[in-house]
Amino acid sequence: MNEQMLQTAVKRLKMSGYKLTTARRTVLNILCRHDEHLTSAEVLTLVEAQEESIGRASVFRTLDLLTELAIIRPTYLRASTPHYIVMPKNGHHAHIICPQCSRVTEIDDCAVEGLLDEWGEHHNVDISGHVLELYGACEECQ
Ligand SMILES: [Zn+2]
Ligand SMILES: [Zn+2]
Ligand SMILES: [Zn+2]
DSSP, X not given: OOHHHHHHHHHHHHHTTOOOOHHHHXXXXXXXXXXXXXXXXXXXXXXXXXXXXXXXXXXXXXXHHHHHTTSEEEEOOSSSSOEEEEOOTXXXXXXXXXXTTOOEEEEOSOSOHHHHHHHHHHTTOOOOOEEEEEXXXXXXXX
16 A cells, blocks of 8 residues: 555545545545556456445546546556556656557656756646656567
8 A cells, every 4th residue: 555645645635625535535545555557447346345335437436536636647558448547746657668568667766857847837837747658668578
């Protein structure tokens, strides 16, 4: 469980004026506990296993709301179905996808923050986060 990630997400939800309902808490818990990319179908299965009272529609509404608030972001990996990631406190998520074997390499350190801040200034936007997808052959596929 990534506790800090969960606390940040809950805080942002409340700051946007939303209550922490059972559905929202459960979905966020699951996404933060897995700390990785999950599809909506995977989230649904995990929610059902944990909290039977939460309906399917409520899970999808929650994913939509969290996406709208940029607390989570969809990212496309192997399939046309998006995987959801929780935006961490520093707003950075970057990974490299190998187009040959679909291996995903997570990049923890951020090398582009300065550049993005400059971009933000240029467009009069206070940049608070980014999701980057890079593509390239992994070590084994080179
Ligand atoms: Zn990733
Ligand atoms: Zn590869
Ligand atoms: Zn970054």
